[in-house]
Amino acid sequence: MRGLICWDLDETIGYFRPLGDEIVAELRASQEGLLRRLWSRLVGPSEVVPDPDAPPIRLRAGIDAALTRLGEAGFVQVVTTGSFEIYANRALERYGLRRHFADVFGRERVWEGRGKVYRDVLAQFEATPEQTLILGDSFERDRSIDEPGIVMICQPDGLDQPASALPPLIEALSEPDGFRAGFDRWLTETPVSQRWPVVLMMSEAFDVTGA
Numbered sequence: 001m002r003g004l005i006c007w008d009l010d011e012t013i014g015y016f017r018p019l020g021d022e023i024v025a026e027l028r029a030s031q032e033g034l035l036r037r038l039w040s041r042l043v044g045p046s047e048v049v050p051d052p053d054a055p056p057i058r059l060r061a062g063i064d065a066a067l068t069r070l071g072e073a074g075f076v077q078v079v080t081t082g083s084f085e086i087y088a089n090r091a092l093e094r095y096g097l098r099r100h101f102a103d104v105f106g107r108e109r110v111w112e113g114r115g116k117v118y119r120d121v122l123a124q125f126e127a128t129p130e131q132t133l134i135l136g137d138s139f140e141r142d143r144s145i146d147e148p149g150i151v152m153i154c155q156p157d158g159l160d161q162p163a164s165a166l167p168p169l170i171e172a173l174s175e176p177d178g179f180r181a182g183f184d185r186w187l188t189e190t191p192v193s194q195r196w197p198v199v200l201m202m203s204e205a206f207d208v209t210g211a
């Protein structure tokens with residue numbers, strides 16, 4: 001394995017939130033009221049009440065080609081999302097992207113309220129933090145709160161940026177010793193004006209219990 005890439009879903013791969021409404025409607029129709037209430041409580045009512053002004057579902061430009069190229073380059077790719085797995089899998093399957101991912105980790109497995117926990121993801125693929133890369137649109141939501149040393153590419157406006165820029169950057173960050181070595185080199189070689197997307201290195205784990 002050349003490296004493990006952990007993709008955030010919403011606003012990183014595409015915009016799929018109307019699918020949440022669809023799933024809730026199905027749950028309601030199937031009279032699984034408990035699940036519906038659970039979804040509503042965990043996700044929040046603002047995300048389960050259909051919004052007539054909600055933008056339509058869309059994929060990030062070039063995402064399928066970027067995922068294909070990274071897979072062919074030898075990277076193992078997974079989704080690590082703060083959304084539920086039923087929603088994430090539906091989004092990926094409906095738009096033909098599920099085949100790119102070795103697994104889809106939903107909030108049931110990675111979400112801790114103040115970021116994501118990646119330890120079980122790394123363990124499943126026997127990857128070290130140095131071999132792992134996080135892709136996301138939110139530092140707060142996508143950062144690792146349990147594994148220091150993971151490099152993260154953070155693009156708050158990623159949905160509006162073509163995904164075609166990612167494979168060259170990821171390959172540039174990838175070195176035999178892992179992404180950390182690539183990050184150190186990238187930092188010394190890249191002028192500040194060209195450091196976009198933002199590349200960060202999680203130098204220490206975040207305290208998930210503190211105030």
Ligand SMILES: [Mg+2]
Nearest residue numbers: 008010011137
């Ligand atoms: Mg996101």
